[in-house]
Amino acid sequence: MNDLELLYRQVIMEHYKNPRNKGLLDDPTYKAVRIKNPSCGDDITVQTKVENGVIKDIRYDGTGCSICCSSASVMSETLIGKLKEDAMTITETYLNMLTNKEFDTNVDLEEAIVYRGVNKFPARIKCASIAWKAFEGTIEESE
Amino acid sequence: MDPYILKKDFPILDDKTLIYLDTAASSLKPKQVINKLEEYYEKYSTNVHRGVYNLSYVATEMYEQSRRKACEFINADFDEIVFTRGASSALNIVASSYGLNNLTSDDEIIVSELEHHSQVLPWQNVSNITKAKLVYVPLNKEGRITIENFKKVLNNKTKVVALNYVSNVMGYVTPIKEIIKLSHNVGAIVCVDAAQAAPHKKIDVKDIDCDFLAFSGHKMLGPTGIGVLFGKKELLKEMPPIEFGGDMNDNVNLYDATWKDSPYKFEAGTPPIAGAIGLGAAMDYINDIGIENIAIHEKKLKDYTVSKLLEIEDVVIYNKDAETGIISFNINSVHPHDAVTFFDGDNICMRAGHHCAQLIIKWLKVVATLRVSFYLYNTIEDCDRFIESVKNARDFFKSAGF
Numbered sequence: 001m002n003d004l005e006l007l008y009r010q011v012i013m014e015h016y017k018n019p020r021n022k023g024l025l026d027d028p029t030y031k032a033v034r035i036k037n038p039s040c041g042d043d044i045t046v047q048t049k050v051e052n053g054v055i056k057d058i059r060y061d062g063t064g065c066s067i068c069c070s071s072a073s074v075m076s077e078t079l080i081g082k083l084k085e086d087a088m089t090i091t092e093t094y095l096n097m098l099t100n101k102e103f104d105t106n107v108d109l110e111e112a113i114v115y116r117g118v119n120k121f122p123a124r125i126k127c128a129s130i131a132w133k134a135f136e137g138t139i140e141e142s143e
Numbered sequence: 144m145d146p147y148i149l150k151k152d153f154p155i156l157d158d159k160t161l162i163y164l165d166t167a168a169s170s171l172k173p174k175q176v177i178n179k180l181e182e183y184y185e186k187y188s189t190n191v192h193r194g195v196y197n198l199s200y201v202a203t204e205m206y207e208q209s210r211r212k213a214c215e216f217i218n219a220d221f222d223e224i225v226f227t228r229g230a231s232s233a234l235n236i237v238a239s240s241y242g243l244n245n246l247t248s249d250d251e252i253i254v255s256e257l258e259h260h261s262q263v264l265p266w267q268n269v270s271n272i273t274k275a276k277l278v279y280v281p282l283n284k285e286g287r288i289t290i291e292n293f294k295k296v297l298n299n300k301t302k303v304v305a306l307n308y309v310s311n312v313m314g315y316v317t318p319i320k321e322i323i324k325l326s327h328n329v330g331a332i333v334c335v336d337a338a339q340a341a342p343h344k345k346i347d348v349k350d351i352d353c354d355f356l357a358f359s360g361h362k363m364l365g366p367t368g369i370g371v372l373f374g375k376k377e378l379l380k381e382m383p384p385i386e387f388g389g390d391m392n393d394n395v396n397l398y399d400a401t402w403k404d405s406p407y408k409f410e411a412g413t414p415p416i417a418g419a420i421g422l423g424a425a426m427d428y429i430n431d432i433g434i435e436n437i438a439i440h441e442k443k444l445k446d447y448t449v450s451k452l453l454e455i456e457d458v459v460i461y462n463k464d465a466e467t468g469i470i471s472f473n474i475n476s477v478h479p480h481d482a483v484t485f486f487d488g489d490n491i492c493m494r495a496g497h498h499c500a501q502l503i504i505k506w507l508k509v510v511a512t513l514r515v516s517f518y519l520y521n522t523i524e525d526c527d528r529f530i531e532s533v534k535n536a537r538d539f540f541k542s543a544g545f
Binding site: 005017039040064065066121124127 | 478480481483484487488495497504511539540543544545
């Protein structure tokens with residue numbers, strides 16, 4: 001399989017076709033952040049509910065390419081139930097991995113590890129980042 | 144013209160695997176232009192209009208020679224050509240200087256959903272500030288600006304008509320000459336965005352009788368950071384400068400100052416000298432080939448590619464009857480950004496997105512489109528490799544489950 005097949009064949013298509021935790025809630029206990037990439041039309045809103053230091057729930061909605069939409073789904077599945085600090089560490093590690101920076105391989109990225117292949121397609125790094133960056137934003141807002 | 148010989152002038156195309164189909168965003172640059180930039184930086188990289196020494200005189204002469212070339216290129220007079228950073232900055236000068244100083248809430252500005260952001264946004268801003276009404280020409284079902292529809296929005300309140308000459312997404316040629324005639328009949332001025340026309344189409348500002356016209360160097364083999372604003376001299380004469388600083392002034396006092404005549408009034412600060420000189424070289428290059436020959440070549444490649452794409456199931460073309468070398472299309476159920484990564488893997492450079500023209504993308508009711516655009520260095524083999532890649536992309540995404 002070439003790099004592109006690797007990228008698409010794994011978890012990405014699964015989550016693109018069967019998105020988890022999709023659809024926003026009208027609930028003020030959630031913090032919401034919207035991020036758009038105006039140059040390509042990716043547009044994701046993430047809602048996070050933090051309770052007693054735990055990521056109780058994440059919801060998202062939006063439009064975009066398969067990498068953008070699937071990464072939002074994978075992000076929500078990976079981070080729900082984690083301690084807030086752990087969720088932030090995973091997010092930071094994930095974003096470092098995408099951008100070819102040094103990252104702590106001891107941090108378990110779970111399914112999100114498949115996006116490692118995105119760093120071979122620099123033009124798509126933004127697609128795979130925005131849902132995670134929006135999540136980071138919701139945590140910063142709740143602090 | 145022989146694209147196989149011309150290709151050799153473009154250093155980037157030394158990579159024989161590269162297929163460049165994104166000229167509508169920015170063209171490649173031939174070595175004749177690159178060498179001209181080097182010549183300036185190596186031999187006379189001094190300022191213009193200032194130094195009282197020989198080298199500065201040489202730089203000034205080369206810079207002004209490019210202005211004369213621009214005059215000839217679009218049949219304008221010398222003092223009607225303002226060098227700008229590009230078409231965007233040229234259109235902004237018209238909107239900020241002419242628009243903000245001449246329009247009121249009683250007036251109307253006609254634009255269209257086919258405009259690039261650099262034409263629609265400056266006038267949206269003028270509308271917001273002056274309360275002049277922004278009016279959109281309804282597009283026909285193909286997405287074109289037609290005379291019939293234009294007449295529906297033109298009236299005695301119309302003061303400015305701001306439209307494109309060639310659409311950067313649909314590749315349609317606007318019937319601009321007739322639009323200008325109709326507009327002048329009601330006393331409106333017409334500002335033409337010719338960024339997508341100048342590289343591909345002979346422009347004669349006297350023949351079409353436009354009031355303002357803008358284009359960029361980098362889309363027509365020239366350097367980035369240089370563009371041209373044409374304005375009729377009697378209009379430019381009355382317009383205030385919008386940038387103030389060096390070189391544009393005449394007499395400076397403590398509390399007031401006077402300005403040089405146009406075009407210098409609009410060229411504050413050190414201009415993009417190398418860029419202007421490089422643009423002159425780009426115009427020479429185009430003139431040597433003949434712009435009509437370039438247009439025929441692009442159209443041939445575009446028609447051939449459209450005919451082949453129409454045979455591929457799941458490909459939707461939005462502008463199959465365009466007169467210029469632009470094709471906007473999508474592969475059913477594949478997001479353009481997913482598709483473009485596949486093409487990138489085949490070393491094909493093309494555009495995916497809204498092409499800085501969100502209004503037409505919304506009009507098409509799609510999230511974005513793929514776009515290929517042809518120029519003088521493209522060959523029929525480029526088209527064939529692109530068509531093959533479209534088939535492979537379609538097969539790949541289908542098998543991946545899209």
